[in-house]
Amino acid sequence: MLSRHIPCGANTNYANYADFTKYLLFKFVEFAKLAFKTGRGCHSIYCTYCLPFIMLLCCSLTVAARPADIPESAVLPNQSALMLDAGYASIHDSYLTPITYDGLDLGLSLEATRWTKKHKWLWQLGVGADYNYVENKAQNNDLYKLMGDISFSMQHAWLGVLHPRLNFSVGPMAQVRAGIVYNAVNSNNPVTVRAHANVGATGMAWFNTRLGRKPITLRYQMQLPVAGAFFAPEYDESYYEIYLGNHKNLAHLGWWGNRFDMVNYLGADLRLGKTTLRLGYRSRLEHWTVNHLHVHDFTHALVLGISL
Amino acid sequence: MKRITLYFVVCVLLCGCAEQDEFEHDQVGNFEALWTIMDEHYSFFDYKQVDWNEVHRRYRARVSNEMTDRELFDICGDMLKELRDGHTNLIATHDVSRYWIWEQWPVNYDERIIDQHYLNFDYKMASGIKYQILPDNFGYMYYGSFSSTIGEGNLDLILSYLSTADGLIIDVRDNGGGMLTNVEKLVSRFIDGKTLAGYISHKTGPGHNDLSEPYPYYYEPAKNHIHYLKPVVVLASRGSFSATNNFVSIMKGLDQVTVVGDTTGGGCGLPFTSELPNGWRVRFSSCPIMDAQGRLTEFGVAPDVRIDMNENDRTHDAILDEAIRILTRATNN
Numbered sequence: 354m355l356s357r358h359i360p361c362g363a364n365t366n367y368a369n370y371a372d373f374t375k376y377l378l379f380k381f382v383e384f385a386k387l388a389f390k391t392g393r394g395c396h397s398i399y400c401t402y403c404l405p406f407i408m409l410l411c412c413s414l415t416v417a418a419r420p421a422d423i424p425e426s427a428v429l430p431n432q433s434a435l436m437l438d439a440g441y442a443s444i445h446d447s448y449l450t451p452i453t454y455d456g457l458d459l460g461l462s463l464e465a466t467r468w469t470k471k472h473k474w475l476w477q478l479g480v481g482a483d484y485n486y487v488e489n490k491a492q493n494n495d496l497y498k499l500m501g502d503i504s505f506s507m508q509h510a511w512l513g514v515l516h517p518r519l520n521f522s523v524g525p526m527a528q529v530r531a532g533i534v535y536n537a538v539n540s541n542n543p544v545t546v547r548a549h550a551n552v553g554a555t556g557m558a559w560f561n562t563r564l565g566r567k568p569i570t571l572r573y574q575m576q577l578p579v580a581g582a583f584f585a586p587e588y589d590e591s592y593y594e595i596y597l598g599n600h601k602n603l604a605h606l607g608w609w610g611n612r613f614d615m616v617n618y619l620g621a622d623l624r625l626g627k628t629t630l631r632l633g634y635r636s637r638l639e640h641w642t643v644n645h646l647h648v649h650d651f652t653h654a655l656v657l658g659i660s661l
Numbered sequence: 662m663k664r665i666t667l668y669f670v671v672c673v674l675l676c677g678c679a680e681q682d683e684f685e686h687d688q689v690g691n692f693e694a695l696w697t698i699m700d701e702h703y704s705f706f707d708y709k710q711v712d713w714n715e716v717h718r719r720y721r722a723r724v725s726n727e728m729t730d731r732e733l734f735d736i737c738g739d740m741l742k743e744l745r746d747g748h749t750n751l752i753a754t755h756d757v758s759r760y761w762i763w764e765q766w767p768v769n770y771d772e773r774i775i776d777q778h779y780l781n782f783d784y785k786m787a788s789g790i791k792y793q794i795l796p797d798n799f800g801y802m803y804y805g806s807f808s809s810t811i812g813e814g815n816l817d818l819i820l821s822y823l824s825t826a827d828g829l830i831i832d833v834r835d836n837g838g839g840m841l842t843n844v845e846k847l848v849s850r851f852i853d854g855k856t857l858a859g860y861i862s863h864k865t866g867p868g869h870n871d872l873s874e875p876y877p878y879y880y881e882p883a884k885n886h887i888h889y890l891k892p893v894v895v896l897a898s899r900g901s902f903s904a905t906n907n908f909v910s911i912m913k914g915l916d917q918v919t920v921v922g923d924t925t926g927g928g929c930g931l932p933f934t935s936e937l938p939n940g941w942r943v944r945f946s947s948c949p950i951m952d953a954q955g956r957l958t959e960f961g962v963a964p965d966v967r968i969d970m971n972e973n974d975r976t977h978d979a980i981l982d983e984a985i986r987i988l989t990r991a992t993n994n
Contacts, residue, residue: 450936451698490686491940493754539934540944587873589702589864589947591931593841597861597878645866 428561429475430572431622431629433465433661438635440654442485444496447647448545448586449536454496456487458652460635463661472510475522477555479504483637485652498650500532500547504576506555516560523556528578541591547639547648551581551607551614568624572633576616583607588645605643612641620656631658686938688733692724695737695751695943698935699744701867703945705930708957709745713869716743731755734941741943746959747902748932752942763899763926769970770834770898774978775803785822788815792823799988800826801981804847807839807904811846813886820850820887828892828988830981831912834922838903841931848911849883851918853890856880858911860951861931875951880911892991893918894984897964902926910952910962919987921968922980924961 438460445453462481469475485498508524531548559572583605586595595603605611620633633656640649684694696717706713720740724733734751738758741749751758776782779801784793789809792802800823823829831847848858860875882888895912897905897920906925912918930946937943952958966987970979 451694452936452938489936489940490938493940494936494942536934538942540932541948542933587863587865588867588871589704589933590873591863591933591948593931594861594863594876594948597876599861599876599878 428568428570429466429468430557430559430570430620431631431658431660432467434463434622434629434631434658435661436460436462436464436481436631436656436658438462438483438652438654438656440635440652442487442498442652443650444485444487444498444534445647445649446496446534446545448542449496449534449539450489452489453649454487454489456495457485458654459484459486460652460654472512474524475508475510477504477506477508483652485650494536494538496534496536498532498534500530502528502530504528506576508555508557518561519558520560521556521558523554525552526555526576526578527552528576528581541593542589544592545586546584546592549578549581549583549607549612549614551578551583553578553580553614564623570622570624572618572620572622574616574618578607578612578614579609581607583612583641585641585643585646602644607641611643614639618656620658622660629660631656631660633658684938688726688728688730689724691937691939691941692721692733692737694937695941696721696740698937698943699741699749699945700869702864702933702935702947703744703749704862704864704872704947704949705744705746705957705959706869708949708959711744716740730939734758737941744945746930746946747926747928748930748944748946750944752944753940763902766899767923767969767972768835768898768900769923769980770832770900771970771975771978772803774975775801775832775981778976779978779981785819787819788812790815790819792819794823794826795830795985797985797989798825798827799985800829801832802829803832805836807836807841807843807908809839809843811843813846813883816846816850817887820889823889824887826891827992828894829889830894830896830984830988832896832981833901833905833908834896834898834980835900836902836905837900837926838905838928841904841907844904844908844911845880846883847908848880850886850888851890851893851912851915852880852882853888854882856911856915857953859907859953860955861948862951863931863948872949875949875955890917892988894987895920896980896984897922897925897962898980899923899926899961903928906958906962907950910958913962913965914953919966919984920962920964921966921984921987922964923967923969924963925958927959927961929958 440458442458443453443455460481460483465478467476480503482501487496504526506524506526508522510522512520514521529550533544533546535544555576557574559570561570584603585605587602615638617636618633620631623630635654635656638651684690700713720736723736734753734756738751741751741758742760745760747761779795780793784791788811790802790804795801858878858880860877862873862875865871865873895909895918897909901909906928909920909925913920929950931948931950932944933947934942934944949957966983968980968983
């Protein structure tokens with residue numbers, strides 16, 4: 354059945370693309386509904402999380418195959434920006450507690466995006482730190498999480514596809530993210546270290562238009578680590594034992610079988626003369642299961658930024 | 662654009678979905694959470710031959726959602742006492758459940774007798790250590806809690822002061838434990854080479870027997886600091902618990918050391934903390950620590966010389982007197 358809807362390379366036309374996208378969206382929504390309805394979405398978390406990315410990739414490849422009307426210029430989302438994130442955080446770390454905590458998410462980040470010379474590739478560098486202050490449901494204990502990360506990506510761009518002002522880019526990404534989560538009341542498990550180095554993919558779609566007379570760029574971007582290495586102690590291993598020298602089984606190969614991370618961003622860059630204001634939304638997911646330990650953290654944050 | 666928006670919204674909604682074992686926030690749910698936490702994390706079920714499923718059957722029958730928090734707390738506290746573990750506590754805002762068996766044993770320590778009749782109220786104090794040279798020219802130091810951080814400089818000054826003494830008495834009676842790093846700091850002053858201190862293990866999974874291979878850990882002599890290698894007597898009691906139990910087990914293995922007094926209180930499981938949906942916290946032994954022979958000391962370390970204080974004698978500390986006799990013999994030989 355699927356072959357009837359899949360477009361084929363250079364012969365792809367808009368109608369086929371639309372059919373294909375509709376088909377994928379239909380299957381995706383159908384799956385999501387089923388997952389939520391039965392409450393079993395969590396058991397197939399990798400499938401549910403992977404499917405959106407596969408969709409994006411398929412869409413991009415399909416788009417790429419289509420002859421495109423390249424616009425004379427493709428304005429990038431704000432080329433260098435300082436961003437402040439503020440929103441909601443949820444933290445579940447079974448090394449510290451079996452209870453899920455939720456509360457405040459704050460973040461500060463820098464992002465730089467640049468074209469290569471022929472406007473076929475662009476690179477993106479991101480540096481940031483984020484802080485979570487979360488509370489348990491009984492409201493008698495807090496967790497503190499402090500993380501820092503740096504990422505770099507090279508993305509191939511397709512300009513003016515589907516619409517003269519709509520652009521796409523997809524490419525590989527490398528990222529290092531590390532920090533700690535602290536629980537003040539625990540005895541010999543008061544803190545856990547998070548450290549993750551990975552490679553993956555990132556994809557971006559941006560659309561240049563106007564809000565009144567002011568130019569505005571709307572952007573959606575996803576960062577999706579695929580594989581890497583990360584740190585995790587054993588199930589009930591104390592950091593004191595690690596301090597004594599037992600370093601066995603601390604480093605783990607991370608892949609979608611044991612770990613899934615994802616960052617989604619949707620926002621607008623409004624250019625006001627020489628300054629650009631950024632307003633957006635960012636969600637971040639960190640999920641892994643290793644050594645019988647479970648981590649599931651996510652944030653939803655409003656993003657405010659300014660060009661540099 | 663509508664398609665992209667729809668796709669994005671679905672992605673975001675999925676961020677909140679994950680597999681987690683959440684218990685109901687009622688009395689039964691909290692009881693089950695406590696039982697499950699212990700079932701998956703406690704490390705001495707087999708060693709103590711506790712049938713935890715049988716314990717569940719017995720105590721679950723007493724729990725209902727209609728009972729008060731205090732009633733539930735008492736039942737949960739009683740259930741934890743089945744483990745006979747001084748490191749296992751249920752901690753709520755109104756109470757702390759405990760199995761402090763040493764409260765029922767002879768105290769074997771009276772600070773007033775020592776201060777008045779041995780130190781004449783004349784002693785030094787540094788880093789939580791009370792110290793002085795006794796009239797027989799034996800050093801005496803009392804360390805009341807391994808939670809009191811020992812400064813290396815302070816320890817240098819203490820041992821420098823006591824260096825002229827012919828022997829040293831380290832009194833850790835009624836010391837309920839604290840930080841293992843302080844154990845290492847103190848022991849490292851009484852060894853002259855790399856010393857096997859013991860073995861440490863940990864739970865590797867939720868099964869009762871999911872324990873790691875015991876990992877040997879060693880202490881090194883403190884570099885560029887003062888050491889004391891003359892005869893040493895360690896005074897212990899049932900109140901010497903947890904980190905103090907660990908300290909006594911390591912010191913007992915040193916050639917120049919004699920342990921005098923009562924069996925220590927035990928507590929060789931490094932405790933972790935978890936919590937229930939209602940916010941109560943539970944502490945439990947999770948990482949067994951063994952002595953240098955690979956033995957668990959959960960129920961204490963036996964002394965080399967077993968002796969109790971005479972509760973009716975308010976002027977003499979029989980354990981301290983025995984220590985002085987041992988040091989006198991050692992120095993005369």
